[in-house]
Every structure is written in structure tokens, then in C-alpha cells.
């Protein structure tokens with residue numbers, strides 16, 4: 001029988017795997033029913049369901065072994081048309097969430113497919129890489145990425161802070177035993193697996209050369225999350241708030257079948273760009289950001305009409321700037337397709353456009369927030385009553401005062417401005433700026449990488465002539 005990705009209810013049921021999640025300091029019974037974790041879990045479930053009966057179902061493509069259908073981003077691209085199909089499928093999901101969920105289930109397809117395209121580079125773990133792709137392609141596994149170490153002792157090599165940095169404490173016949181922590185693992189509490197890998201300081205001893213695909217429910221894993229302070233009338237946070245987790249590995253046994261890297265050389269290739277997963281990550285992230293900016297631009301346009309400023313030249317210019325940001329992101333993503341380059345057994349998104357996107361997007365996102373705060377100013381803060389209070393005895397008399405311009409009533413004003421405030425101004429909106437700013441790590445690394453590429457491909461020399 002033809003296989004299909006899991007359904008929404010398969011996904012929600014899979015979260016009952018004995019995982020240990022501590023939210024706001026209290027252990028969670030069932031993640032899928034927790035008031036602050038269930039919103040995003042239900043949203044992810046909705047994405048899976050759309051692969052079965054929603055519009056996204058028509059975008060599925062055959063799995064590599066031909067036994068079923070999968071999300072296109074979970075396949076290894078061989079042509080520009082493959083990349084175009086991947087773009088359309090990512091876009092279909094991202095438009096459902098308006099780009100507000102950073103870790104949708106296609107996101108880690110970037111890593112696993114890039115690794116599979118370079119499977120021989122993984123030596124004795126090559127069969128594991130191929131098996132991981134086959135399983136995750138079939139299921140469209142929902143991963144979180146556990147890469148960055150807790151931000152402490154950044155001036156010390158990892159082996160001098162092994163009380164914190166994740167490392168292998170021993171190997172057994174069954175697998176490797178890992179200990180340590182990973183910080184800000186977005187979506188860990190509602191993921192099915194973690195892509196765990198060393199990052200940061202150079203590997204001094206083999207203990208730190210490790211990457212693995214680890215099931216979230218594995219004994220010894222503990223996930224600590226804090227709530228994004230969200231009120232009931234925060235429409236985006238209620239559905240899309242993700243939690244950035246501290247994940248603790250307390251002597252966790254990872255079976256050999258799930259180990260992907262165990263030597264320093266492959267670790268360097270994994271983190272250093274040769275495997276190329278950052279290019280695929282940029283492709284997915286740009287398509288997500290495109291959807292987010294479309295949502296923000298649409299809300300902002302309506303907000304200026306409600307304010308009565310939509311015909312002011314400066315306000316129009318500000319909206320145009322936000323739309324230009326959307327066009328730049330979409331254009332660079334499409335340039336990644338046009339500039340696609342061979343990488344292992346694949347055609348990966350082009351490096352120049354991918355790196356240019358990574359360099360540009362963080363600052364542009366901050367600029368966009370400032371621009372909207374400048375032109376919408378008091379309208380953001382003019383939300384004196386919640387939506388559900390409309391029609392109540394103390395609020396009904398002031399509803400005419402809450403109207404918008406051009407016939408918009410109080411309800412529409414509160415709906416539009418409340419959603420835009422959540423996008424830009426609340427804790428949810430502020431975290432999203434930090435998220436976009438931190439997506440590519442420190443900007444100087446990206447800029448140095450861009451210079452290195454211009455030197456390596458000879459373009460800088462040509463420009464100097």
C-alpha cells in the first residue's frame with residue numbers, strides 16, 4: 001500500500017511518548033493538552049492534515065523508494081524544477097501559519113536531505129543517514145534542532161566546560177551515552193525527534209564529535225520551557241507561540257542506528273558548510289519569511305485605512321518599504337533556484353543568494369518593526385478593551401469611540417490592531433525579532449563567509465582588475 005505522511009492525530013498521539021517536559025517550572029502531564037503548548041501542537045497537526053485532504057495534498061511527490069508520497073522538501077533535489085516544487089510546498093504550509101511557526105515539520109528536512117546528498121561522507125554511518133532519510137521522508141518527522149550550547153564560557157574550548165556542553169561519556173554495544181545541555185531548542189517540547197549536533201568551539205577531543213537523531217521521549221532527556229506571556233486575545237501567540245527550550249541530556253543512551261557523526265573531521269564538514277545544509281535552511285527560511293511579511297503587510301495596509309492615514313505619502317512609503325522587504329526575500333529565494341549548484345548527489349540552492357539573504361534579513365526585520373511602530377504609533381497602544389468585552393454593559397457605551405475610519409467598526413479595529421500588535425509589539429512579536437536576528441548566528445560569521453566565497457570563486461579578483 002502507498003505510504004503517506006502521518007496525520008494530525010498520529011502526530012498528536014506520538015507526543016504521548018513518556019517525554020519529560022517542565023513548563024514554567026511545573027512538570028507537564030500531556031503536552032498536547034497543556035494550555036500553553038497545545039496551541040502550536042494543534043497548528044502542526046493541522047499542517048499534517050492538510051497533506052491528506054487540504055490543498056497541500058496535491059503537492060506531495062513520490063518517496064525515493066517509490067512506495068509512497070511525501071512533502072517535497074523531504075526529498076533530495078536533483079533539478080531546478082525539484083526546487084520549484086519544494087518552494088511551492090513550503091509556501092502552501094507557510095501561508096497556513098502566515099510564517100509565524102519557525103519550526104514546521106519540513107524545516108529539518110533541510111539537514112537530513114543535505115546529509116543524504118553527502119551520505120558517503122558519513123563513513124560507517126552512511127547507512128544510518130540513508131535510513132534516517134527513508135524514515136523521516138515517509139513520516140515527515142517533526143524535528144527540533146539542538147545545536148547551540150548554553151551561552152556561558154564562550155571563551156573556553158568545549159572540553160574545559162564539559163559540565164555543560166553536550167558530549168559522549170561512553171560507548172556501549174547498544175550505542176553512545178551523551179551528557180550535557182543544549183539551549184534555546186525551539187519547539188523541542190512538541191517535536192518528535194531532536195537533531196542533536198556539536199556546534200561552537202573547535203572539537204578538541206572525540207567526545208565532542210557527535211551528531212545524532214534522537215527521539216524526544218528517550219529516557220534521560222528533560223525539556224525546560226517558559227511561557228511566552230500570552231493573553232487570550234493574542235490571536236497569533238495563541239496558535240503559533242513556540243517555546244525555546246533548554247534540553248538536558250542526563251546520560252542518554254542513543255542507539256547506534258541513530259548516530260550520524262562520531263569523528264572530528266566529519267563534524268567539521270557538518271558545521272563548516274561542505275554538507276551544505278545552511279543553503280537548504282536559507283531556502284526554507286526565506287519562503288517562511290515571505291509568508292510572514294505578506295501577512296504583516298496585509299494587516300498594516302488595513303491598519304492605515306482604519307487610522308485614516310492610508311493616503312498620506314509618508315505612510316504609503318513606509319508600507320512600500322515593508323513590501324520591498326517581502327520582494328527582496330522572495331527574489332533572493334528564487335535566485336537560490338536560478339543559482340543552484342551541484343552538492344554531493346543533489347542540486348542545492350545557490351550560495352550567493354542564500355548568504356545574501358542571511359546577511360540581509362535580520363537587520364531588515366528590525367527595520368520593518370521600527371517602521372511600523374513609527375507610522376502606526378498610538379494606534380498600536382489604543383486597544384483599551386479586549387474583543388470579548390464588546391457588547392458588555394461597561395463597554396457598549398464607548399464602542400462608537402473605538403470605531404475606525406471609513407466605516408470600520410470597533411470590532412474590526414480591535415481585530416486588526418490586536419493581530420498587528422501581536423505581530424510587532426507583544427512579547428510574541430518581540431521574540432520574533434530576536435528569532436529572525438539570531439537565525440544565522442552572529443552577522444560577522446555570515447559576512448566573513450560571503451567574503452570567503454567571493455575570494456574562492458574568483459569574483460573579488462575580477463572586480464579588483
Ligand SMILES: Cc1cc2nc3c(=O)[nH]c(=O)nc-3n(C[C@H](O)[C@H](O)[C@H](O)COP(=O)(O)OP(=O)(O)OC[C@H]3O[C@@H](n4cnc5c(N)ncnc54)[C@H](O)[C@@H]3O)c2cc1C
Pocket residue numbers: 144145146147148149151154155183184185186187244431434435438439440441442
Ligand atoms: C528565539 C531564538 C530561537 C533559537 N532557536 C534555536 C534552535 O531551535 N536551535 C538551536 O540550536 N539554536 C537556537 N537558537 C540559537 C541561535 O542559533 C543563536 O542565538 C545564534 O547562533 C547566536 O549564538 P549565541 O546566541 O550563542 O551567541 P554567541 O555566538 O555567543 O555570540 C554572542 C556575542 O559574543 C561574541 N562571541 C561569542 N563567542 C565568541 C568568541 N569565542 N570569540 C569572539 N567573540 C565571541 C559574538 O561575536 C557576539 O557578539 C535560537 C536563538 C533564539 C534567540
